[in-house]
Structure formats: C-alpha cells, structure tokens
Amino acid sequence: MHDTARPDPPFRPPVATLRRDGDAIAILDQTLLPFRGETRRLESVGEVAEAIRMMRVRGAPLIGATAAYGVAIALAADGSGNEVLDRALAALGATRPTAVNLQWALARMERVLRPLAPGSRRDAAWREADAIADDDAATCAAIGRHGLALLAGIARRQGRVRVMTHCNAGWLATCGAGTALAPVYAAHVQGIAVEVLVSETRPRNQGLLTEWELRQAGVPHTLIADNAAGLLLARGEVDVVITGADRIAANGDTANKVGTLLKALAAREAGVPFYVAAPHSTLDFACADGTRIPIEDRDADELRVVRGIGNDGRVAELRLTPHDAAAANPAFDVTPARLIAGIITERGIAAPGELHGLYPEQAR
C-alpha cells in the first residue's frame, strides 16, 4: 500500500520522447508505435512542423516542447533577425489548433527571444527549450504525487483501484512521466494494486500507445473498445476515470481527445468520479469556456484507413472504406466542468471552476 515514508523514486521513461542532437532534435516517431520504435532526426523548422502536424510527436505537453525546440533549430540555422523568428513562430503555431501548450510554449520562447539582439538568440533559444522540457518533467512528477494521493485513498478503501483512461496521456505525450498516467505509475511503484482499463481511442488508436507503455512498466491493464466503456462503468468495474487534456478553459471546461465527453457522461451516469490531469501549460485562463476552444478537424482518411502489423510482421495500412466514403474526423471534444470531479495539476487537485485558487497569478 501507499508508504508515505518512502520517497517516490523518479519515474524514468524507458526512452526519450525527444532529445537535442546537436543543432537538431531526435524524436521517437509515434506513428510507428507500438509496432516499431524508431527515432527520427529533425533538422529544420519545416521538419519539426511536419512531425507535429503528422503526429510523429503528439500529446499536448510534448508538442509544446517540440515546437520550442523547433524555434531553436530555426535560429541555429539562421539567427539573422526578426523575420526568421517570426517565420518559425508562425509555421509551428499553425500546426495544430487545440492543445494550448503549443501556443504557450511559442509565446514563452518569443517572450525570451524577442528582446534579445539577434546574435544572442541562438543559445538562449536552446536554453529556453531545454527549460520547457525540464519544467514539463518536473510538472509530470508533481501531478503524479497529487494523483497518487487520490488513487491511494481509493485503494485503502477497496484494496485496489481500477482506473479507466482514454487516449494516451502517459510519458509518450510529455517530457516526463505523463499526466493521467503519472499517478498510475506512482501508485504501481508504491505497490498499490492499480489496474487500468485502456480505451483504444479510434481513429488514431492512441490507446495502443497506452497499452504499450503500461506493458513496458508492468502495470496490469486491459485494452477495451471505446464503445465498451459505458458497459464497464455501468457494471461497477471502474473506480475512477482519469484523462489528459489539451486545453482547459477558465471555467474548467476541458478539451481532450474525441471520445472523452462520452466517457465523462457515462461516468456521471454510473456515479464514477471523472478526473482530468494536466499541467499549467494546458490551462488557458484567457479562454472563458469550452465553446471557445478550437477543435481540430483531421484528415478523414484517418477513419478510412487503419494501420497495423501484417502477417509478414511489417507495419501495414488497410483501407476500411472506399476512398470517397463520406467521413468526419473531429480530433477532440469538450467535457463541461459540471462532469469533472477535479483537475489534478502540479499544484494540487482543484474543482474545475476553482483553478484560479491554485494559480492566483493567473487571476484576471
């Protein structure tokens, strides 16, 4: 059970989601996971933008950090002046609209770099990108600690804790231990009987990334079809739902991977508490409520084509429908604050409408 006397060993992801490599970065190409683990070297701001847009790197905190390194790569190639900085910020900012972490990271880079003489921006950009990545790792660890208390309390009462999650909000989505999965890893390391119900998360199936992560970590888990979540919740087979987030509005309305709203509704109906785990870089106090959160529409072929492993063991794509099958592919949805029991941040757990209490400096 949870031993508060024993310090939490730092969670170390088995591989880095991204790392600096000279004047470039090396990323784990998540479009090939969980079938193949390959790194990809990104040497230009265009390559970084493509990697974010194609979801070679994905996960709100990770795309923010990756974009920050994209600015550093642009200035390393040509630190001549404001035009290079402006072009990099614009190209990276246009990649994906929903995760506010991207805009947060780019705004932080601009705040640091704009006042500097162009000649001294290069090293400052690498330093700030490193600081953003290090900050995210520390933030994930703190989210893990605060979420651990929640899971430990459930396990004390019930002898175990069954967590349902959606998409991937583990270490693959961040520069640290993850957000929604950080409390799970912390509980597992502490010997708490935690098990995870992993929703596949059509159409990009990021739940398969969560399954891969949990298998690597030895955390008991079961992969389920997205549409099975309601039944399992209704049967009382879930103690708590924890998801990540891409943008949390000032009133606590939360955008996350499409399908999150359905889980929140089913959890409410089943009387199961629904939590969101997110770092400060996901909070958007300038956004009043969820109706103002931009929802990314992605290529409908993500529904029409599925990727897997063929009989020959090679990664293959299979077309499920005719090329012109009418399809819509919104990548996120918004869960209203009234369905959220609490938001687990690096500063503690707050009711969705009371985030200003944890971040008074953000209060208007």
Ligand SMILES: CSC[C@H]1O[C@H](OP(=O)(O)O)[C@H](O)[C@@H]1O
């Ligand atoms: C800590 S990751 C937060 C969030 O980001 C993911 O979106 P995507 O895989 O499209 O980048 C997903 O919504 C996660 O919950």
